[in-house]
Amino acid sequence: MEPAAKPSFARGFISRLLLLGVFILLFRFVYVVTVRGGSCASGDFCFSSSSTEFFSLPGGVSGGAAFVRVSDGSTISPELRHLWTSREWRKAVEFYSSVFQDLIVESFLSPTSKSLCVEAASGHEVLALKEIGVADAVGISKKKSPPLVVAGDILHQPFGDNTFNFVFVGRILDQIRRPADLAGEIARVLKPKGILVLLTASGGDLYSLHSLEILFACCKMVRSREIKSPDSSKSLREIVFQKEEVIQIISHNGMETDDDVDPSIGGNLVNKCSMPEHKLQLLRSAEPLIEEEPQKPWITLKKNIKNIKYLPSIVDMSFKQRYVYIDVGARSYGSSIGSWFKKQYPKQNKTFEIYAIEADRAFHGEYASKKGINLLPFAAWVRNESISFEVNHNQDPKSDEKGSGMGRIRAAGASSKDLSPGNLHMIQGFDFAEWLKNTVTEKDFVVVKMDIEGTEFDLVPRLFETGAICLLDELFLECHYNRWQRCCPGKRSPKYQNTYGQCIHLFSSLRESGVLVHQWW
Template sequence: MEQSVGKPSSLRNFLVRFLLFGVLIIGVRFAYIIAVAGESCNIGDFCFFSLPQTLSLVIAGTGPLAVESVSGGGSLQPELYTSKDWIKGVRFYSSAFQDLIAGGYLSLQSKSLCVETPTGRDVSALREIGVKDAVGIARKGVKPLVKFGRGERIPFGNRTFDFVFSGEDSFLQSAKPADFAAEIDRTLKPGGFAVFHFSNPKDTYSFNSFLDLFHCFRVVKLHGLEGFDSSIPYIREIVLKKECGDGAGKFDFGDSNGKCYVPGYKHDLVKIAEPLISEEPLKPWITLKRNVKNIKYLPSMADISFKNRYLYVDVGARSYGSSIGSWFRKQYPKQNKTFHVYAIEADKTFHQEYALKKGITLVPYAAWVKNETLTFEIHRDPGEHVDVKGRGMGRIRPVQSLGKEEFEGEVEKIQGFDFAEWLKKTVTKNDFVVMKMDVEGTEFDLIPRLFKTGAICLIDEIFLECHYNRWQRCCPGQRSAKYEKTYAQCLQLFNSLRQSGVLVHQWW
């Protein structure tokens, strides 16, 4: 009798377990569809409920870019559409876009793209005011308003849009602003408009750095708006018009001789830089330590976010610890940017240690005014002892100019290269370039060459050691015969750089 009762019980337990397992499978499937895949529910996806059929919060478009209205499902939570933040944001964007329509920058027929929009409020606003062909992209698509895409890789063809919008500091937050700008240029039609909302462009340097990314565009409107969110209380609206159709142009260095003109906003930085030391210091090595505390670095005065790459060019680098490791990587304010380092050093004594350093490119030649063979001399002051690790290149001269002149120190032959032309080929106007120059007197040849070729305009900040006939450490009251220039001539060199709008600092 016990056996006859046990059989139905076992069957019932099996059926219960089977049903529970089936429910578990359906639940996992449903969770995957909604939470992971981000798709809407339908019968084929094993979903047993959907959003109310009457929910419709955006105007459905009819053009090729139209997105379906929110009905019958969507990965957005319905409560998001009715939240105060959502409604406030949509109202703000609706008002801003209507002003753009009134100004002729946007029309109801404009094919429009909102780039890196986290919620799609701007897309919804466009559709509600009657811009039918409006779509958004973001790293996490929020259907049906926003599809997957990135500002650095917009998933649409060339010249697709009449209007592109970037709001909520999305451009400012991009890790690759140059690629972001290039994609907007690529997908926007000639004559189209690109509109940006920034919370606060901090200074004229960052603003002009932003504009430099858009070679074929012109500013047609600059307007301040009251923000709709406490995190962005003030918004600067920038409207750019695309005026050429062949992509970004090359950087124009100026006149036919290659000379450039440093823009006014860089002159403004020079005006607030630390003053030059007008009197020759008796102990320059001590003056340097004191003066470093007074230096106003460019990243401490301006925002450098809108740059493509960040580069430190050490001309006359010597050993890694001479300035790259001991000063630049430890003390220079980088605003959390990663800098690539170019170490220009012709002395083979220092080459091996750079092979083990990451993020450093060694240029094993001497910076010069043209490509030719040079000689350099290790010339030391009386009583000065320098071991092999600390020795540095002395004066460099072309082989042809030697004649019968005799050198007191060690002489070696090296290869020189045209530093100005190398710089123009290596960096661009959109890169942030910091340069330190310690070239044993050759600065009086290299700086004029940088001006003549226009390469000086590619450098944002210079730390220059000017070599002159200075007092000797070893011998009080005596000057070194190592250099021909005077301190007054060095001061003149610094003043000429600053008067031209180049932010240069005295270095020893």
């Protein structure tokens, strides 16, 4: 029986040897997948034969586990080869490949599409396109990355008009300071009926989507959806546009007209802003107006400021060309620009152009030393003309009127018996509505604060008449009326003739017309 033990021992030894071999293969598999991202460099022990280590990419680029080669036969540097076969690189390429494959399924992209990837610094997007069969693809970035990416200024691209069928724009739109210039350049190089695809971390609300539609006015938005980002920790929004064959010239103020006449607020509101869903959504979320006249307005209206829902706190304002704040009736720098707008208004890290409109010469000297403030030393009015301007620099300390040096436009024919000659000045008024239309566009984010001592009943109707009202994203309006006086219980201020009811009607008319307006103090 002794000889029978030897075959049994041999079989056991062979079994153990085979198990060891399987273990080695399994260990190598885990190493390749987890450490090398599934690729093998030259000299590595791999499962596939050397004949399968090479793959060809359409469009003149070849790549492989052992080497990568361009169409002219020259071998790419080992550094680039190592980059292209790294786990991080492949993860990014596979993400874009998944995005592009979905676009092919939906017929937004085809293998014959002449394609451009904007600000494709490393070329992940371009390689992904070539791997799925879109041969004619190129990227552009400030620094070239051959053979996938050419060097160029994305705002002045070295391509002819109507060159590409497909343009892909990644996260650069979230970072660029001049999105309107980029949009214009993309519109130039994209063919009519061509497809534009944007990836952005923004665009999650109707307001920002509407801003994108205005920015890319050349195109029609086809769809918008949320997708997972490569790191899976955040979501991205994928937005698809198609360039229209004939670009329609649409009025930038988006006006609608009707025949409603409203003489109770000092003019005719004959125009209304268009009311797309994003505006309706904002107006529904705005703080309610104080319908009942407060007995102590100096307390109630001041407290109401805490209830205001600022527009940048509820929407994404990333896709705007410029950011502009206009203080009409600014008075001193510290009155509202320095104390409120600079410190309290949420800006989403955007830099605002600031305009201070103030006719009272007593404040002009202060603005000369304030950098970044554009002073307009005139009175905002309904036309360009010289007007009487009343200034009271000797404020009654018992008066409920806030501050000192309150200036207001004096109506023609108004009595001047209570004024000293030094309190009435002739100043230059300008057509604020026309100036606004020449200064900003619908592509800009425009915030206006208006404190003009009763002239709002002239100025607001003029803004409606010209359509300039629709250029405002947010309006902070102080309405002046014959309010109860703090100094004298039971007595109203004789300074203004309008009533609180007329003020509420003014605010309601603005909101009903699509304007996000807040009661200001």
